[in-house]
Amino acid sequence: MAERQARRAEDAAGDITRRELYFFNLYRLLEAVVYLGLVFSTLAVDWIRISHADLGRSVTLIYCAVAIILLISTDRMRRRLSASIGLALTLDTLAAALVLFSISGGHSSIPMMLMVNVGVGALLLPFRQSLLLAALAAVGVIAPPLFSYFSAATVDRSILEASLFGFAYIAVAALCAHLGRQMRETEALAEQRGVDLLNLEQVNDLIIRRMKTGVLLVDDANHILRINESAWHLIGNPSPNQRDLGQVAPELSRRLYHWRHSGRIDQNPVALAADVPEVIPRFSRMSPNDDTHILIFLDDTSLLSRRAEEMTLASLGRLSASIAHEIRNPLAAIRYSAQLLAESENMHEEDRRLVEIVNNHCTRANEVIENILQLSRRERSRPESIDLNAWALAFVEEYKQSNDLGQDHLRAITQNRTIEAMVDPQHLQQVVWNLVQNAIRYGREPGSVARVVLVARMATDKGPPLLEVVDRGPGIPAKVAAQIFDPFYTTSEDGTGLGLYLARQMCESSQATLEYVPVAGGGACFRITLSPAATLAARTAAQAT
Template sequence: MEKTPSFICRHESGEALRPSQFQEDGEDYSADGMDREKVKQSPDRKLLKYREYIKKKDRLLTSIYKISRLLNRPITRDKILQSLVNEMKRVFDLQRGLIFLINKRENTLEVKYVIGFSPHEVKRAFAHPLDMDRDKCRETLVAKTGKTIYIRNAKNSPVITEFDFKMDRIWNRISSVTMPLKIKGEIIGVIQGDQTSKELILSKSDINLFSAFASHASIIIENARLKEQYQKKIAQLLSLQEITKKTSSTLVLKKLLSIVTTNALKITGASVCTLLLTERGHLEIVSQVGHDYVYKGGFRLKIGEGIAGWVAEKGVPLLVGDVTNEPRYIEIIPGIGSILAAPLVSEKRVLGVLVVASNKKLAFSVDDLELLMVFASHTAVVIDGVRLYEQVIKERNNAANILESSPNGIVMIDEDKKIRALNRKAEEILGLRRKDILDRKISEIFKGKRICEVLSNVIDKREIIDNQEVAFSRNDRSTAILGLNSSSLIPDDRGVNAVIITIRDLTEIKRTEEMLKRVEKLSSLGQMSANIAHEIRNPLASINFNAQLLSKRLIADENTGEILKDTFEGIERIKVLLKRVLDFTKKEQPSFSKGSIHNVISEALSLIEPQIKNRKVIIKKCFAEGIPEVVFDPHQIQQVFVNLFMNALESMEKDGTMEIKSALGKYDKEGRQVIITISDDGIGIPPENISRVFDPFFTTKPDGTGLGLSIVYKIMEQHDARIEIKNRENKGTSFVLHFPIKTQI
């Protein structure tokens, strides 16, 4: 506490009084005057004044103690300022009170708290800070000189400036006392009290007490400021710690960038935050928050250009308090006043720049710069890690895509004979779903199948197989021919061995090979059959002629008539057989047209209706709706259905059932198809004969020619169609015909 405050007192005459000449209530308090006062004043009056001084001082000390205790409570600096002006008003019997604090950045004196003013006056006080150089008034003078100014009557004071007079008129001030707030000799602000309805009369002791109050108030305000600053820093560090957890917990770069910009905005109190990353000698905006302007993408800034480019080039942070005075500033967002930019540095590489900006000038401090640097350093490390992770994931996905796109099935089996991985093609070839076989043993999946034995030998005996062919029965009862290859994997970091099995579906290849063999065989057989037919037909004509001649010349008896009848029947059978052989070998081109397959089926059934009735066979037609028209030769396809229907009738006893179904097949590599299924409940085909049923002259019927199904197969080939057999021995046979849907004839 100052024992002798430095102040300037203005008497109502306007003359400046030094402390040694200060008068209180008309009394002389100079050195000589004090001696005279001792003579003049009675002991009772002295005692009364002393008691009043002690009471006022006691109130002052109580107020200071009361306010000091607030520092130990979780309240804001504004609350402490409020308590200060309240206590000042109460202790010194003031009508109004104010506290001004100096803003060094703006070089202004700003009102921080007031009491006793009207709402309009309060709004004006806060809206118009005093310029330390431009505004000549008692408040700025005290803030500059550190001298106390006491004005008893402003109306009669000639030393009041024009600006003082204007403020007194606005605020209706009669008298005031203005005292500096100091900390270690540095002026941090001004405390002021005034009267509007009467003169403010202060004695020298009152000034001393007011000075003491101001000194303690300065300490309390500074402590409150430091406490608020520390609390802010602690809050920022806690926020930084929380942000660090958030950024470290995500491995998605886009989400990470959003977290970074959002929280950088939060901890610095900025208006907008922009994150730029380096890309081929440029900076690109990858995330931006906090402004009406929404980043649309495509913005590029050269390294070294603008504030962000300079920071990226130099690798050092930059604090710009006023962008209007910064030549490196390039306006991207309008209305920016100050900028703080920090480089993102990881392993001596600048990955980008984190920029926070405010609409206000001088919005950021050195503390903000240090905090943003810590945040930027952590962000750079995390971004580097996430990029590396994304690169690893990308490479892994590329490898997975290569495997998934492989035209061959790929299966990985570990040393415990468990399937650890497989691709989509393997699922398709095996007819199994990935989720049903992963982490299961091959003995469970392929129990009782040849493939299980082959794969077990590969694991147990370390056999290397090369295109080993295995017949495989799928769950849908279809059979496939698989080609298997194996290779060993390098043991992983746990020392686990595994093998890769490559699977090729050879079914179509084998079918094509068989077809080529069949075509070659049929071609040779057809040529030979045609030659034989021609060789037989000429002698047969002579035999037929001679037999007819003999029948006319011989005496007809019963025995001779039977012999001739058998001869003519035999000749006729040979003629029919020769015709079929020649029809089979004849290369007749189909005459294609577009039509309904259902109509052809119905016409074929009409042709064999007598045979159907004779055998009392039940016909079931299950035709699907919406079957499109098919391109075919109606006459040839009718022959196909007649042959198949007759084959079915001949395989059944009386009272049998023949079912004809149509369906629209799914899209596959051959396109979409119309599927016709002809099923009977006859005796079926022995398994050993299935591969031969379409061979010419193969028949199990005593009077059959073995050409019916061969002709069917030939016609289907000419139509780019396909026929297959689904046989159940002793339970019936199904012929499945696949007709391609063609748009052009």
């Protein structure tokens, strides 16, 4: 987008240069017509004397033809600006000098016209080249009277006039070159400012589109002028052709009308369409005294609740980590004491059973502490590109080597295509290991073996990559499935309730999502949606720039 905007600025500058060249070439043609009039017209005989008629007529005819060609070739001249203008000014000087040589009297009109050529050329050319061409023009107007002086040996005041014109050419060229440089610098600065403004507008538009808060811009007739993706979703995904706020979101239009007339905002949450979260609308004028354009902000209450919950969980996590540190040492002492008691030879069987219970609960409490500490000191994700098919096959082999599955089955299903995903391999290893353990433990019908499948596939032809842990067990009831990712929620007597919560947190840190998907016919599926390697790499590069 920025490149297109810069290209537009360059095209605009090119159009300006083309227009300047066109008028410059048009002036050259008019200049040639004046030369023709001086040489061919009988009306000019009274105030000029043609000393070399054939030369003057030949030069003016050739110069007129050249002027026509240059006018037609304006676009080609723009491609090689300096060389084209330099050559054209040289031809202008040569034509003026030869015409001056061919006539006598009325010399001042031709040098005056040539001064325009010198000035315009200096506006378009660099300083040194402008001075060089101005000096050439000065020589061109001084040479004819000097030649007449040396050939006739008489002093003519036209030499003084020509010298003054030569000095004026250099002065005009220097001044116009300076003005031209300032003009080009100002033009370049304006172009850069224009590109910067367009880039800033693009960035602002991108930020507004990606904001979680819904944003709408409406006019005094309640027509929606701008809307971002969040607002479009929060008002029920209306048709892009529907721009009347009263038809799209009547309740929002009513609240806007109430705010415009009373200045008070209704803070009660409202759902603006079916199956969308409740929002709290806020209104703001574009400027203090401008009622023609109103900004509407839609705050998603579910996001606010989620942020508050995350802040609460973060605070609880830090508190739990502190408590876990304090509990760890006494727990280790209790476990060590229980192990010493278990080594006693005179212990009764009932006492030995009690010691075993103490050991089991110490182990469970230690697992809770380890999970809490792992959650509190969770390392930053280090995503890298992996081949998901190869990773799934290697994981299954590693799991089989590390665990005695007995009669249980674990296998991987992959696609006949390369699936590249961007993820932290260590986090993915921990997450899938936990999911497979749960599937083997709980994903079986009573009295039957566990059949667990690790599936690596693409959601569609273009992604995103998916990694699924599927079992053929009894599945998870809908009421339980809504809470399985909550911290400390468990239906097992010896579970900690942190495994799935920790797994989801690890996935989110790697720009992935973990969700539960019911399986038709029985069973459970935990699906990890990963970021494609190209997508995450481009996102990271955009954030870096």
